[in-house]
Amino acid sequence: MSGSRTGTSGDPTGVPAIRSRLDRVEDPELARSIVELDYVETIDVDGGHVFVRFTLPTAWCSPAFAWMMAVDARDEVERLDWVREAQIELDDHMHDEEITTGVNARDTFGETFPDADGGVSEVRAALADKARVSRQREAVEALLSTGVDPEQVVVLERSDVTVSGETAHVSLDGLSVVVDADPIKDYLRRATNSGHVTEPDDTLFLTPEGRPITADRLDVVQKRSRLASVNMGGQGAVCDALHRARHGPDGPEA
Amino acid sequence: MEEYRHYGADRMAEDLFGNAAADMAIFQPTYLTDFYDEGFNTTEQNAELAEKYPERFVLNGTFDPRDGEEGLRYLEHLKEEYDIPGVKLYTAEWRDDSKGWRLGSDDAFEFLEKCSELGIENINAHKGPTIRPLNRDAFDVKDIDDAASSFPELNFIVNHVGLPRLDDFCWIAAQEPNVYGGIAVASALSTHRDRKFGEIMGELLFWLGEDRVMFGSDYALCNPDWLVDQVMNAELTDEQRDEYGVELDVDTMKKVMGENAAELYDIDIEAKKRQFRDDSVTERFGLADHYGGDAGSAAD
Structure with a gap:
């Protein structure tokens, strides 16, 4: 699909390679790529360390979905053989700190949200x-x-x-x-x-x-x-409409 | 934010009726007693406003099967005290260790039995988008199927049309003639996502038909004075008309905006219009002209 190979030596390097790995990560509710949906804010590459920051259309998107995207982003990036560690940061979400901490500490969803019932799988x-x-x-x-x-x-x-x-x-x-x-x-x-x-x-x-x-x-x-x-x-549209209902058409800064 | 947190009775009367966007309202309680000490808006609190303008409000009650025998007595009390024609249910409401309940459970059936016996015919279930801490699966719409086929004499109105489970909802409703769709939340899409709104309306009208889809405002997250207009003016694209074979024409919208709800709650729209020509709301907001002719339709 993206042309990059996994687990073998000589994987493509640099930000474009990371972006094409992230293109395989989907917003599970919309079944569309997070790159295509423009959720990815920042990609930094420093040797074998990669940093990815992403935001979702609203701060109230389901934590389970936000969690899936964060974990998938981490795992996709780390499939490149030259990547030693991927750090993921979720911004502007009601649970951004918990999710960022949990994903980077390699905790499970249940460890991060002990009171949630039902698993991610x-x-x-x-x-x-x-x-x-x-x-x-x-x-x-x-x-x-x-x-x-x-x-x-x-x-x-x-x-x-x-x-x-x-x-x-x-x-x-x-x-x-x-x-x-x-x-x-x-x-x-x-x-x-x-x-x-x-x-x-x-x-x-x-x-x-x-x-x-x-x-x-x-x-x-x-x-x-x-x-x-x-x-x-319709789901993406509902999130957006709720966001506008609370903040007005120009967003939270208006 | 103060305004966002607290909407009083006066403000509500003005928002709903002040510019005649709505003529009547069906008032749904939200207890959420585990989150709010005195409840978010209980039947008793709602009744204070409803008693001020009794001809303008339909007052619904609620039940929670986890209340057992005491809950059944409370339901009887609500019927006796307020003659409630329906209940609003939050199956995802947390209670101690419980993260919600299902309409298809034996306990819930006992309460539905009681509703049937007392003539509380309209069962409104909140099945819509949710965020933490209300867990999403408790809003799953599949339990409506069991309940609706076991209690054909009751009407099941699924608020927020089960979004994000519109597909499950429509499929169930297509098979159960006593299942209705309330479009609160979805209606807000008419504002900025009219194409999406058209698609959703197209699906609802295709699977449920024009007699089983009803407006809902999500007051006070959205305000009826602009929402009613937006929804009334929504149109399908040519492509959507061909795809779904339905129209959002005046007759359909009159049903969606009021006639279908009036049918469920036994409201005589023409009699109400005559009554509203000189009731206290009309006097307070100077609406006599609005009710003078044939104009005006009921909305909830």
């Missing part, structure tokens, strides 16, 4: 599943728009799809359809990450509950997938 799994559902629609749409029937779409297995470069090849009873690779690749990554599509004979497209789809229900499943994307996108 369940939250991660639930959000990974939502990301899978929300990305399915475009992949299915790409196939339907080339004239593939719903009956054919719902029986596809993982091994029926091959991605090479800009295109994805989908085999249907001996025939092969060529579609744009992007929506397929994006979906496959999410469905693998959520654990739903990992084996060659796994059914490719599923209901939100993770079951095979019947052809006559494909339309409803597509609409549920749309709903999942609206929900994800």
